[in-house]
Amino acid sequence: MDPMTTRAIRGATSLASDDKAHLHERTKELVTAMLEANNLGTDAAISVFFTCTPDIVSDFPAAAAREMGFADVPLMCAVEMAVPGALPLAVRVMMHAELDVPRAEVRHVYLHEAVRLRRDIAQ
């Protein structure tokens, strides 16, 4: 087995509407899928950075992550670039975590309408 290395895992999802409960549900679904795809528990996480498109104001996705075991993991939220024509109601994640695989084997996760963002790297 390779020694543990800090790797970055990307993820993204989309909402049907900007509703707080729905944001929490989709955020937890995404973060859980990112952990499971890479055989990780929350203890492997170093930091998690979220962006939301400017049309999401119902809550911070970090609040949802904190409810699922990231209480002592540094979290951050920011607004994604407002590029004209970009996918609306999108939540993006950049998670840094301890993994024992080469970078090319890190599994990135895109769910719901966000699958069309990066067909090149989504599993």
Ligand SMILES: C=C(O[C@@H]1C=C(C(=O)O)C=C[C@H]1O)C(=O)O
């Ligand atoms: C295409 C995406 O959206 C945007 C473009 C990115 C990129 O080109 O790598 C990364 C994040 C976003 O700013 C994505 O989330 O993958």
